[in-house]
Amino acid sequence: MRPSLIWTAATIPVVIVLALSMLRDLWAGRFGVDAIALVSMVAALALGQPLAGIVVAIMYAGGTVLEDFARGRAERDLTALTDRSPRLAHRRSGETLETISVDQVEVGDELLVRAGELVPVDGILVDANASIDESAVTGEPLPERRVSNDRLRSGTVNAGEAFIMRASAVAAQSTYAAIVGMVAAAQTAKAPFIRMADRFAVAMLPATLILAGLAWYFSGDPIRALAVLVVATPCPLILAAPVAFIGGVARAARAGILMKGSAALEALAEARTAVFDKTGTLTYGGADLIDVETAPGRDQNEALRLLASLEQASHHILAEYIVQTARRKGLALCNPKNIREYRGSGLEGTVGDKSVRAGSRALVLADGRLPLWAEPGERRFQGQPVLRVFMELDNRLAAIFTFGDALRADARTALSDLRSSGFSRIVMLTGDDASTASRIAEALDIDNVVADASPADKVATVEAEKARAPTMMVGDGINDAPALATATVGIAMGARGATASSQAADVVVLANRLQPVADAVKVARRTRSIARQSIVAGLALSGAAMLAAAFGWITPVEGALLQEGIDVAVILNALRALGGEYPRSHGTSIHDTVREMQPRSVMRESHHDA
Numbered sequence: 064m065r066p067s068l069i070w071t072a073a074t075i076p077v078v079i080v081l082a083l084s085m086l087r088d089l090w091a092g093r094f095g096v097d098a099i100a101l102v103s104m105v106a107a108l109a110l111g112q113p114l115a116g117i118v119v120a121i122m123y124a125g126g127t128v129l130e131d132f133a134r135g136r137a138e139r140d141l142t143a144l145t146d147r148s149p150r151l152a153h154r155r156s157g158e159t160l161e162t163i164s165v166d167q168v169e170v171g172d173e174l175l176v177r178a179g180e181l182v183p184v185d186g187i188l189v190d191a192n193a194s195i196d197e198s199a200v201t202g203e204p205l206p207e208r209r210v211s212n213d214r215l216r217s218g219t220v221n222a223g224e225a226f227i228m229r230a231s232a233v234a235a236q237s238t239y240a241a242i243v244g245m246v247a248a249a250q251t252a253k254a255p256f257i258r259m260a261d262r263f264a265v266a267m268l269p270a271t272l273i274l275a276g277l278a279w280y281f282s283g284d285p286i287r288a289l290a291v292l293v294v295a296t297p298c299p300l301i302l303a304a305p306v307a308f309i310g311g312v313a314r315a316a317r318a319g320i321l322m323k324g325s326a327a328l329e330a331l332a333e334a335r336t337a338v339f340d341k342t343g344t345l346t347y348g349g350a351d352l353i354d355v356e357t358a359p360g361r362d363q364n365e366a367l368r369l370l371a372s373l374e375q376a377s378h379h380i381l382a383e384y385i386v387q388t389a390r391r392k393g394l395a396l397c398n399p400k401n402i403r404e405y406r407g408s409g410l411e412g413t414v415g416d417k418s419v420r421a422g423s424r425a426l427v428l429a430d431g432r433l434p435l436w437a438e439p440g441e442r443r444f445q446g447q448p449v450l451r452v453f454m455e456l457d458n459r460l461a462a463i464f465t466f467g468d469a470l471r472a473d474a475r476t477a478l479s480d481l482r483s484s485g486f487s488r489i490v491m492l493t494g495d496d497a498s499t500a501s502r503i504a505e506a507l508d509i510d511n512v513v514a515d516a517s518p519a520d521k522v523a524t525v526e527a528e529k530a531r532a533p534t535m536m537v538g539d540g541i542n543d544a545p546a547l548a549t550a551t552v553g554i555a556m557g558a559r560g561a562t563a564s565s566q567a568a569d570v571v572v573l574a575n576r577l578q579p580v581a582d583a584v585k586v587a588r589r590t591r592s593i594a595r596q597s598i599v600a601g602l603a604l605s606g607a608a609m610l611a612a613a614f615g616w617i618t619p620v621e622g623a624l625l626q627e628g629i630d631v632a633v634i635l636n637a638l639r640a641l642g643g644e645y646p647r648s649h650g651t652s653i654h655d656t657v658r659e660m661q662p663r664s665v666m667r668e669s670h671h672d673a
């Protein structure tokens with residue numbers, strides 16, 4: 064059998080499959096940009112160039128395999144998140160233990176989590192302590208120590224001994240289910256940049272046909288026209304951009320940053336103004352022990368141990384925090400006795416052999432004067448929005464504890480990185496008064512502050528900033544959800560489960576830290592740059608090859624091989640979006656750091672309910 068017949072017979076099935084695929088696309092209202100490949104194969108067979116036709120067919124089939132590989136490689140990290148979803152749970156029912164599907168878990172069920180197993184649903188730790196590996200959810204590399212009553216998130220791994228937990232949410236409303244939903248959105252959403260590239264790729268067909276026709280007309284040689292058709296490739300447009308953007312989304316996911324598709328990544332890359340909520344975003348959003356003053360001869364840890372032991376009898380939110388802080392420091396607490404509460408002021412009782420009273424200054428000192436050792440602290444915190452808890456031991460003032468809503472340890476670094484990334488304007492929104500807000504703004508070099516802001520005020524501010532430049536909004540609470548949805552791109556920080564903020568946001572930072580926001584911007588801008596490089600370089604190479612073919616410098620077979628080389632180069636460059644410097648990790652515990660500032664606390668000195 065003649066080789067030409069073999070080449071023709073091998074090309075025809077590819078032509079038929081490609082033609083049927085294009086017809087399906089047309090029926091669905093889409094125009095297949097692979098029409099250039101179809102036209103070139105048909106022209107090769109019609110002009111008696113079956114070798115060129117089979118080379119194009121092989122290159123087309125190889126390109127399809129290469130495309131599938133590239134997309135699979137780019138999506139691998141996203142798919143891995145979905146594949147490791149919790150599926151089973153061990154429910155304690157009386158004295159028996161039954162293994163059930165996570166979908167059968169109900170709120171209040173007590174579950175056993177064995178060593179190495181996934182936490183099946185969100186819940187509360189019942190046992191005294193546990194070691195939890197949260198790397199798959201937050202990106203934090205080291206296991207976290209959890210104590211009784213701490214919250215646990217589904218999808219994290221038991222890195223220690225088996226423990227008992229109580230379910231606080233069903234599987235569908237737990238953290239990992241929300242993550243899986245975001246991953247699904249990330250794999251289906253399409254960026255405007257990619258849609259534009261698709262439209263431009265469609266325009267390549269008539270341009271290619273015109274150039275091929277001109278080459279044939281002026282040379283009188285139809286083989287030149289065929290060479291132009293064979294070497295033309297829309298791959299830099301139809302493949303490079305999607306692969307790069309999916310790679311960027313996957314790259315961010317490895318660092319605990321979930322982007323709801325390439326559209327969110329592109330919007331983040333374009334942002335030039337950053338708007339931050341204050342409480343819970345720039346600050347920790349809760350009580351933080353920022354200073355401990357003790358009488359001469361008193362030990363700070365011992366003072367904290369006595370206070371925490373007494374506060375175990377209180378249901379006040381601050382009392383819960385004091386107890387947790389002492390436990391994290393490894394302090395052994397005692398059961399308090401003879402408790403007496405002073406509603407709105409504090410409480411007193413016996414801890415061991417000591418009589419302890421703690422609460423407001425009026426409760427502990429009445430009209431008495433402060434001792435000399437306490438006066439510097441009184442002056443330092445005067446007028447500051449902090450909560451001061453006074454503690455008396457055996458009728459003598461022994462310690463003063465100062466709590467406040469502290470500035471995040473990574474706030475300065477994160478905002479500095481945003482400035483370096485090209486953000487020209489940073490705005491802070493807060494419901495606090497102007498004096499408290501201005502103190503934070505000065506510390507962080509913020510351009511504009513909107514104080515006493517309601518949710519409606521936040522939306523109005525974001526709309527005004529968005530009219531000036533593409534705007535990124537960063538928040539963490541339910542009241543931030545409208546503003547997150549209004550911004551060009553909204554980022555929910557430290558979101559847990561199917562919260563209002565995570566639903567409204569385009570990007571979700573799983574770790575409760577600020578630095579990943581700056582890291583997300585870097586990933587987005589690097590990804591967009593790689594996509595542009597791939598497209599510009601690919602189109603330049605394709606254009607040069609088409610001109611060379613038009614002048615007869617490239618044969619159809621050489622053109623087909625060259626076209627595949629361009630495709631490979633473009634895809635390999637797009638896959639660089641998966642790499643790059645790994646976002647920095649800040650694993651310092653907020654309870655191990657002495658804070659520099661004392662921003663607003665929602666509590667007041669006179670409202671320390673026992």
